[in-house]
Amino acid sequence: xxxxxxxxxxxxxxxxxxxxxxxxxxxxxxxxxxxxxxxxxxxxxxxxxxxxxxxxxxxxxxxxxxxxxxxxxxxxxxxxxxxxxxxxxxxxxxxxxxxxxxxxxxxxxxxxxxxxxxxxxxxxxxxxxxxxxxxxxxxxxxxxxxxxxxxxxxxxxxxxxxxxxxxxxxxxxxxxxxxxxxxxxxxxxxxxxxxxxxxxxxx
Numbered sequence: 358x359x360x361x362x363x364x365x366x367x368x369x370x371x372x373x374x375x376x377x378x379x380x381x382x383x384x385x386x387x388x389x390x391x392x393x394x395x396x397x398x399x400x401x402x403x404x405x406x407x408x409x410x411x412x413x414x415x416x417x418x419x420x421x422x423x424x425x426x427x428x429x430x431x432x433x434x435x436x437x438x439x440x441x442x443x444x445x446x447x448x449x450x451x452x453x454x455x456x457x458x459x460x461x462x463x464x465x466x467x468x469x470x471x472x473x474x475x476x477x478x479x480x481x482x483x484x485x486x487x488x489x490x491x492x493x494x495x496x497x498x499x500x501x502x503x504x505x506x507x508x509x510x511x512x513x514x515x516x517x518x519x520x521x522x523x524x525x526x527x528x529x530x531x532x533x534x535x536x537x538x539x540x541x542x543x544x545x546x547x548x549x550x551x552x553x554x555x556x557x558x559x560x
Contacts, residue, residue: 364527486557487524
């Protein structure tokens with residue numbers, strides 16, 4: 358069994374099928390109000406391979422001119438983000454160890470060929486609260502390392518219903534998604550993977 362870096366917790370099967378299905382219904386409502394958009398990299402404008410949206414008082418966005426940031430409105434519709442569903446707030450209360458509630462939930466949708474390069478979640482002012490990640494749908498190969506990009510990494514699979522917590526020494530660990538395994542879950546009607554990332558932004 359692999360030993361994860363300090364501060365990284367993997368909770369396999371944390372959400373049972375019933376809760377996964379309920380969460381997918383919540384996400385459908387969120388996407389109806391705040392449609393998925395394709396984020397682009399700062400400076401280059403290169404599109405990412407995931408589509409994304411957010412819920413909460415703040416949402417993470419990125420574009421060529423203004424770069425990575427949090428803002429209270431959807432970048433396309435200009436409307437406020439939908440609220441974070443109670444099922445996710447309950448999950449946060451259970452696993453985060455933080456008295457503060459999350460202000461942002463980033464919703465990433467991965468098609469079969471989507472990836473997410475190694476990165477740190479460091480655009481938040483509050484780095485005491487952890488990042489809590491929820492996997493729904495197809496299995497992915499998740500990679501995590503240390504606080505430096507050159508640190509050794511290890512990889513493990515995340516299945517639908519799994520939760521990962523990056524906190525403490527692992528709060529700024531580099532991490533990414535190397536691969537999606539198509540047709541490994543029947544949760545999403547048209548396949549793919551949804552990743553939800555709960556974050557506290559302000560101090």
